[in-house]
Amino acid sequence: MTQQTAEHVGLLLRDARGQKGWTQGQLAAELGTSQSAVARMEQGKQNLSLKMIQRLETIFGRSIVQLGKSQMTHLRVEGGRTLSGSVDVNTSKNAGVALLCASLINRGTTTLRRLARIEEVNRIVEVLSSIGVECTWLNDNDLQLRRPADLDLESMDVEAARRTRSVIMLLGPLLDETDEYRLPYAGGCDLGIRTVEPHMQALRQFGLSVEASSGFYSVQAPPTDELDRSFVLTERGDTVTENAIMAAAHRCGTTVIRNASPNYMVQDLCFYLQRLGVEIDGVGTTTLKITGKPTIDVDIEYFPSEDPIEAMSLITAGIVTNSEVTIRRVPIEFMEIELATLEQMGQQLEISGEYTARNGRTRLVDVTTKPSELRAPEDKIHPMPFPGLNIDNLPFFAVIAGNAEGQTMIHDWVYENRAIYLTELNKLGARIQLLDPHRIYVNGPTRWRAAEVGCPPALRPAACLLLAMLAARGVSELRNIYVIERGYEDLAERLNTIGAKIEYFQD
Numbered sequence: 001m002t003q004q005t006a007e008h009v010g011l012l013l014r015d016a017r018g019q020k021g022w023t024q025g026q027l028a029a030e031l032g033t034s035q036s037a038v039a040r041m042e043q044g045k046q047n048l049s050l051k052m053i054q055r056l057e058t059i060f061g062r063s064i065v066q067l068g069k070s071q072m073t074h075l076r077v078e079g080g081r082t083l084s085g086s087v088d089v090n091t092s093k094n095a096g097v098a099l100l101c102a103s104l105i106n107r108g109t110t111t112l113r114r115l116a117r118i119e120e121v122n123r124i125v126e127v128l129s130s131i132g133v134e135c136t137w138l139n140d141n142d143l144q145l146r147r148p149a150d151l152d153l154e155s156m157d158v159e160a161a162r163r164t165r166s167v168i169m170l171l172g173p174l175l176d177e178t179d180e181y182r183l184p185y186a187g188g189c190d191l192g193i194r195t196v197e198p199h200m201q202a203l204r205q206f207g208l209s210v211e212a213s214s215g216f217y218s219v220q221a222p223p224t225d226e227l228d229r230s231f232v233l234t235e236r237g238d239t240v241t242e243n244a245i246m247a248a249a250h251r252c253g254t255t256v257i258r259n260a261s262p263n264y265m266v267q268d269l270c271f272y273l274q275r276l277g278v279e280i281d282g283v284g285t286t287t288l289k290i291t292g293k294p295t296i297d298v299d300i301e302y303f304p305s306e307d308p309i310e311a312m313s314l315i316t317a318g319i320v321t322n323s324e325v326t327i328r329r330v331p332i333e334f335m336e337i338e339l340a341t342l343e344q345m346g347q348q349l350e351i352s353g354e355y356t357a358r359n360g361r362t363r364l365v366d367v368t369t370k371p372s373e374l375r376a377p378e379d380k381i382h383p384m385p386f387p388g389l390n391i392d393n394l395p396f397f398a399v400i401a402g403n404a405e406g407q408t409m410i411h412d413w414v415y416e417n418r419a420i421y422l423t424e425l426n427k428l429g430a431r432i433q434l435l436d437p438h439r440i441y442v443n444g445p446t447r448w449r450a451a452e453v454g455c456p457p458a459l460r461p462a463a464c465l466l467l468a469m470l471a472a473r474g475v476s477e478l479r480n481i482y483v484i485e486r487g488y489e490d491l492a493e494r495l496n497t498i499g500a501k502i503e504y505f506q507d
Contacts, residue, residue, distance in 0.1 A: 007044030009053075014042045016060040030059055030137050072480040075466065075492055078501040079450055080473035085498040086326035086366075087314055091116050092307035093487050095268035097166040098242045099304060100124045102269055103145045104133070104173040105250045106276055107297040110145045113358070114303055117141055119486040123164040130157035153181040164486075168196055169239055171203055171210070172246030175221065182216040198235040202244040205231045206251060230256035236286070236385045238263050245269060248290040249278045257288045263386040264308055264334045264362075271361050272302050303358035308334040310488065311367070312393040313463055317495060318369030319347060320399050320471045325498055326368040333363050337389040341381060341397070345404055348372045376406030376444065382413065391415075395460040398422045399468050401442035402430045408442045409435075421461035427451045428468045428476070450474030459487040466491070470500055 017027050024038040031038070031052075091114050100121065103110040115121060117140060125143070129135050131153055134146040153174070161167040161184040170183060200210050206229070207222025233240055241261040246269070248255035260266070262284045270283045276298050279291035311330040318325035319342070332339075332354065339349060348370035354363045381401075383391040391414050401408035402425065412419045416437050423432050423440065428451050431443040448471040455462040455478060462483045469476040484491060492502040 010042045010044040013056065016056075017042075020060070027059075029139070031055060031140070033140075072506065073482070073485075074505055074507075075478040075481055076503050076505055077450075077466065077469040077472075077476045077478065078474075079448070079469050079471055079476055081321065081470070081499055081501060083318060083321050083323035083325050083470070083495075083499040086328055087494055087498050089306040089311045089314065089327060089329045089331075090114075090489055091304040092265055092268065093118055093120055093309075094238065094265035094307075095304040096121055097124055097164075098169060098239075098265050098269045099272055099302065100128065100145070101166070101169045101173050101242075102246055102249075102272060104128075104147055104151070104170070104177075105246060105273075105296055106300070107147065107149075107295070108299045111138070111301040112143045112145070112304065113301055114141050115143050116304075116307070116489050118489045119482065120164055120166060123160045124166055126157050126160035127164075127167060127170075130155055130160070151177055153178060156184070158184045166239075168199055169243055169246070171199065171208065171217075171219065172243035173250070174219075175203070175206060175208060175247045175251065176224065177221070179221050181219050183219060185212075185215050185217070198233065198237055198240045199243050202231070202233055202240055202257075203247055205229055205244075206247050208247070224252075226252040228253045228255070230258070232258040233260060236261050238265055241266050241288075242269050245273070245280075245288065245290060249273050249276075249292050250294055250296060251292040252294050253292065255288075255290045255292065257290070258286065260286050260288045261385060262286060263390075264305065264331060267361070268305050268359065271359055272300075275300055275302060305357045305359050305362035306331050306364060308338075308390060309392045309460075311335060312338055312390075312396050313467065313488070313491070314494075315342075315367060315369060316396040316399055316464075316467050317470055317498075317500070319372075319374075320403055320467055322371045322403070322471075323499070324368065324370055326366055328366045329357070329364050330367045331357070331362050332365045334386065334390065335367075337387065338393050339367070341377065341389065342400070345377055345400070346372055346374050347400075374400070374404035374444075376401060376404045376408040376442075380409035380411050382411040392460055395422060395464050396467070398425060398430075398432065398440065398442055399464045402432075402444050402446035402448070402468070403471070404442075404444045406444065408444070409439060410442060411439050413438050418458055418461060421456040421458050422464065424453060424456055424461065424465060425468055427453050428465070428472050430468070448472035450476040452477040452479065454479045455481055455483050457483060459483050463488065463491070466502075470495070 025035045028035045028038045093116050096115050125135050131151045132148040136144045209220040211218045236259050238261045270280045281289040306329045308331050314327045350368040352366040381397045383389050383394045429449040430446050433441040450472045
């Protein structure tokens with residue numbers, strides 16, 4: 001950025017801040033930086049990164065030096081580099097989103113510490129702000145939430161709501177908030193048909209009535225009761241289980257949920273609700289017994305635990321580049337099948353002793369990848385509900401299998417389209433054969449080569465392309481990375497800390 005441009009940006013920034021009626025200190029709190037840094041920005045004396053400019057644009061809702069939301073952001077990757085050093089796993093995206101929704105149950109102040117600052121979180125924060133929740137970033141990753149006595153559901157930010165699938169999880173905490181309201185259809189990743197009927201089946205157990213029409217769910221609250229209820233979920237889905245838990249948490253009576261997901265984000269949600277005084281038995285099992293509290297007013301701070309999917313992403317970076325890298329703060333309980341599968345493929349790993357996450361409950365380890373000769377597994381790789389191999393970790397095995405000798409079958413039985421997106425790795429030299437919408441053969445080893453590739457509209461396959469580019473000699477370009485920023489906070493910068501060479505750019 002030239003000095004003239006920096007001074008121009010400073011003027012725009014000062015003007016935008018003035019229109020909002022903010023002090024430099026208030027803007028600094030929103031950005032997670034110091035007041036002196038904001039002062040330097042406004043004087044044109046602070047070099048602004050593309051990421052910082054985009055964050056300013058998001059805060060002020062206006063374009064700065066023609067780097068507005070309408071322009072796409074891309075990554076340029078210089079591959080073939082050996083990685084080294086260590087990197088920490090960030091907190092869980094999926095747990096963070098569930099906790100944001102659950103904060104509506106609490107009439108007190110919820111402070112979420114070390115929250116992943118990603119697009120999915122930003123969209124839910126925008127939705128919560130639009131209905132009257134006071135959302136304040138205390139610094140870059142600590143978010144304070146205070147809900148009003150009455151939420152203004154008619155003012156919900158429809159555009160933000162439609163850009164995330166997580167909005168469906170508002171049904172549980174809003175169970176009896178008001179007699180009638182509308183909720184926009186959920187958006188997010190394009191992974192084929194993902195029915196919301198399991199959510200509806202669970203919430204009907206509480207008397208909630210939902211009808212879909214004209215791009216909205218029309219919701220009628222159930223009558224008040226103090227009944228005990230027991231039901232089985234027809235699908236052991238994570239978000240379905242979370243919705244049912246949140247509904248039960250502020251409903252009188254005792255609710256027993258069978259065939260519940262015991263996955264990592266569900267456990268984090270339960271730990272948070274327990275801290276609010278909700279009685280929950282069976283956390284970590286498929287049967288939950290929840291005794292609700294109709295009125296919850298607690299000032300609480302909570303640390304979401306680390307993300308096993310991000311842990312797998314970083315481990316994959318070490319493996320595909322044949323590097324020795326230490327990934328710290330790996331939630332081992334939710335990674336054991338993945339690590340065992342890697343070891344069966346010949347991957348050498350060093351795993352530290354266990355220690356406890358900041359939530360006081362989740363078990364963590366450090367995992368070090370070693371340069372290894374990989375071989376294809378004898379059996380197919382497929383996901384299963386926890387404690388099986390995580391469905392969101394499955395795509396990374398397509399990249400890893402590309403480095404292995406032999407043929408690997410990967411069976412993604414949950415989503416109709418995701419296996420198809422993994423064939424985009426062929427543009428980087430992989431030899432992937434699509435058998436049907438759910439199954440692929442990966443033939444290795446791969447001689448990865450640089451290429452320009454557009455991001456598919458699914459988060460994990462898009463991340464797989466970035467990881468494969470780390471191994472491809474030469475300069476690759478990954479175009480339109482919004483989908484990656486939905487699920488990862490500063491992934492490129494963090495890979496750079498262990499030796500990658502990745503830069504952001506716009507056309």
